Amino acid sequence: MVAARTSRTPTPPPRQVGPIVHASHTIEDWLALYWQKLNLPTQELGKLAITQDRQEFMHWTGKRLSSMVLGCYCYLPAPHHSQVGAQKRPRISSHLQALPVFEDALQLHLPSHRHLIFIEPDMQPQSIEVTVAHELIHLADRVKGTPRRHRHHGYDSIAADEAAITGYGLEELRRLLHEESMRREALRRTRRPIRYLYVCPNCGNQYPRTRRYSQSVSCSKCDKTYNPQYKLLLRA
Numbered sequence: 536m537v538a539a540r541t542s543r544t545p546t547p548p549p550r551q552v553g554p555i556v557h558a559s560h561t562i563e564d565w566l567a568l569y570w571q572k573l574n575l576p577t578q579e580l581g582k583l584a585i586t587q588d589r590q591e592f593m594h595w596t597g598k599r600l601s602s603m604v605l606g607c608y609c610y611l612p613a614p615h616h617s618q619v620g621a622q623k624r625p626r627i628s629s630h631l632q633a634l635p636v637f638e639d640a641l642q643l644h645l646p647s648h649r650h651l652i653f654i655e656p657d658m659q660p661q662s663i664e665v666t667v668a669h670e671l672i673h674l675a676d677r678v679k680g681t682p683r684r685h686r687h688h689g690y691d692s693i694a695a696d697e698a699a700i701t702g703y704g705l706e707e708l709r710r711l712l713h714e715e716s717m718r719r720e721a722l723r724r725t726r727r728p729i730r731y732l733y734v735c736p737n738c739g740n741q742y743p744r745t746r747r748y749s750q751s752v753s754c755s756k757c758d759k760t761y762n763p764q765y766k767l768l769l770r771a
């Protein structure tokens with residue numbers, strides 16, 4: 536299945552002096568601890584926005600967030616100086632002259648890159664902690680200019696760093712990841728229960744579905760390409 540792409544414009548929250556934290560106090564505490572442990576630069580804090588609300592995160596990033604995702608780091612590059620932006624600048628800077636010096640020194644009025652983080656709220660306390668650490672490792676990579684992609688969640692070099700910084704063993708981290716994923720999957724199932732059962736007339740293989748197939752499909756076990764001989768039949 537290929538989901539429809541939403542290509543909306545990212546709308547991050549307006550910058551403020553400190554980080555934007557739309558999250559629990561626990562998250563705030565883990566954020567402070569791991570920010571320090573990872574030696575992250577203070578000036579990046581003012582570019583950070585963190586939320587536990589999926590809708591808000593999707594609005595900020597302009598991208599879809601799967602219901603299975605437990606945490607997400609999104610780097611927004613500084614917007615290009617468009618024609619409109621260039622025209623706007625003199626007006627904004629004259630307005631900012633009235634602001635206290637310390638705020639102007641942070642140059643909140645200038646376009647800047649942003650660090651956006653989502654943390655799923657409905658998780659065990661240990662999972663909340665390691666997810667905060669995990670997303671901050673992505674942030675640290677980006678600040679260093681060496682972003683990494685996951686080769687295998689829980690088994691790659693990011694997982695090794697996560698274990699080193701949190702003090703959890705790799706096995707423990709994998710167990711947490713597995714438990715939280717199972718939980719998300721179960722939640723998704725209760726929200727979208729399996730209503731349809733398709734069966735192959737040839738081999739009897741069953742295909743449980745939350746929705747009807749929009750076109751006729753055949754059994755992939757009996758033939759890799761569509762074959763009307765093995766067209767699936769709706770049972771329930």
Ligand SMILES: [Zn+2]
Pocket residue numbers: 669673685693
């Ligand atoms: Zn990751």
Ligand SMILES: [Zn+2]
Pocket residue numbers: 735736737738739740754755756757765
């Ligand atoms: Zn079959």
